[in-house]
Amino acid sequence: MLEVAGVQLAPMWLGTGGLTSLETVRRVVDAARPGLVTVSVRRTSDTGTGSLLATLRELGIRVLPNTAGCLGAQEAVLTAELAREALGTDWVKLEVIGDELSLLPDVLELVEAAETLVARGFTVLPYTTGDPVVARRLVDVGCAAVMPLGSPIGSGRGIADPHTIEAVRAAVDVPVVLDAGIGTASEAAHAMELGCDAVLVATAVTRAEDPVAMARAMRLAVESGGLARRAGRIPRREMARASSPMRGRVGR
Amino acid sequence: MRLSVNGRPHELPDGIALTGLLETVAPDPRGVAVALNGSVVRAAEWPATPLREGDMVEVVTAHQGG
Numbered sequence: 001m002l003e004v005a006g007v008q009l010a011p012m013w014l015g016t017g018g019l020t021s022l023e024t025v026r027r028v029v030d031a032a033r034p035g036l037v038t039v040s041v042r043r044t045s046d047t048g049t050g051s052l053l054a055t056l057r058e059l060g061i062r063v064l065p066n067t068a069g070c071l072g073a074q075e076a077v078l079t080a081e082l083a084r085e086a087l088g089t090d091w092v093k094l095e096v097i098g099d100e101l102s103l104l105p106d107v108l109e110l111v112e113a114a115e116t117l118v119a120r121g122f123t124v125l126p127y128t129t130g131d132p133v134v135a136r137r138l139v140d141v142g143c144a145a146v147m148p149l150g151s152p153i154g155s156g157r158g159i160a161d162p163h164t165i166e167a168v169r170a171a172v173d174v175p176v177v178l179d180a181g182i183g184t185a186s187e188a189a190h191a192m193e194l195g196c197d198a199v200l201v202a203t204a205v206t207r208a209e210d211p212v213a214m215a216r217a218m219r220l221a222v223e224s225g226g227l228a229r230r231a232g233r234i235p236r237r238e239m240a241r242a243s244s245p246m247r248g249r250v251g252r
Numbered sequence: 253m254r255l256s257v258n259g260r261p262h263e264l265p266d267g268i269a270l271t272g273l274l275e276t277v278a279p280d281p282r283g284v285a286v287a288l289n290g291s292v293v294r295a296a297e298w299p300a301t302p303l304r305e306g307d308m309v310e311v312v313t314a315h316q317g318g
Contacts, residue, residue: 015318025316040317041285043258043310044278053283053314068317081292082312086285153318180318202318 002035002197004175005091005123005144009035009062011192012222013177014215015202017068022055024211029059032205032215035198036062038093040069041083053087064125066093072106073113080117092117093147094126103153107134111141118142127179130164132171139172146172147179147200150191154203156183162194169195185214185221192225193233199225253305262309270301270309277311284313 001008014034019025029037037056056063065083070076073096080092096113098106105128114124123144128134130148138146148168151157158181159165169176177198178191188199201218208214253266257277264273270286270293278284286293287310293301303309 016316017318019316038318039314041312042315042317044284044313052316056314063314065314066317078287078290078292079312082285082287082310083314084285085292085294086283086313200318 002175004125007062009198011035011198011226012188012219013038013064013198013200014205015200016052016206017202018206019211022051025052025055026059027212028205028215029056029061031212032201032219034061034219036064038064038066038200038202039087041065041067041079041086063087063089064091064093065089066127067095067113068097070096071098071100072096073109073116076109076113077116077120080113080122081120084122090121091123091125094124094143105129105149107131110134111137114138114143115141125177130161130168132164132167135168135176136171139174143174145175145177145197147177149180150178150187151181153180155181156204157181158183158187159190159194162190165191165194165196182218185217188218189221189225189228192222193229195229198222253303255303255305255307255309257309258311264303268303270298270303273303273309274298274311278313284311286311 002011012032012034013036014032015038065087067076067079070079076096084090096106096109098104110126114126117124125145126138126143127147135146150159175197177200178196179200182188182201182204191199199222205211205214255262289308
C-alpha cells in the first residue's frame, strides 16, 4: 500500500478540473475510488462557495489542495497558506508554473517554495519535471513525495520519455506520483510499470467522452500496472525465444 | 472607504471589520479563507480585524482543479 507522510492511500489520484457538475464529481469519484482528490483554490467571486468541498467531504475523500496556476514561489506559498486555512489540511500539491503556454514547472521557484512550506509545517508534494537532480533537491528540502510530469498538463501525450520517470524513481526514496500527460488507461498502467507509486489523472478522465467509464478504466489500469511492476517483467531480447518446446514436433 | 476585494473595487462604510465584509462576499464561510494585504487572516481573527482604505482582500475557496 502506498504511504505518504505516514498516511496510507490508494494509488489512483484524481483531479477535478473540467468536471461539469457535482453529480458527475460524485459518480466519477465512485468509479475511480481515488486515494485522494485534488482541488484548486480560487476567488469566491469566480466560484461560489462551499459546494465542491462539501460533496467531497460527504464522500469521505481526502482532499489535496494545489497551487495550480501560481507563477512564482511567493504566490504559491500564499495560495498554500490560504488552502490550509480553507480546507484544514497542511498537505499541498505544490505547482509553480514557469510559463502559461507550456505549463512546465519553474524548478528554481519550486524548490524555494517547497523549502519555505516545509519549514512552515506543510506536507509538500511538488509537481516537477522528469529530472532526477531536481527530484533529489526537492527531497533534500523535505518534500514528502515527488510528482514528475509524463508530458505537459492536459496534453494527453502519455509518458514522453519513460527513462526520465525511471531516473526519478531511482533517485529518491519517497513516493513518486506520475502527474500530468496521461491520456488513456494504458499510459497510467505504464507509469506504474515504470515504478511510480501512484498516478494522478485529471483531464484524461474529466474530459473523456464518458468520464465515469474512464475513471474506472484508470483505476483498473493503475492497479494492473502496479501488479505487473511487482510481478517483474521479462527482459527484452534482441531475438525470438520459442515458448513451446522445439522437441517432439510432428514430422521431425 | 474604498478597498479591493478579489481584485475588484469595493465600497464599504468606515469602521467595518473583516466579518462585515464577508457577510456579503461569502455568506457561507465554511471552506473559505481570507488574505489581507498578502497575509492570511485566520477565521477566529476576522471579527477583530478592522478594514482600512486601500486594503487588498482576497477571499478564496476550493474549486475544481487538477
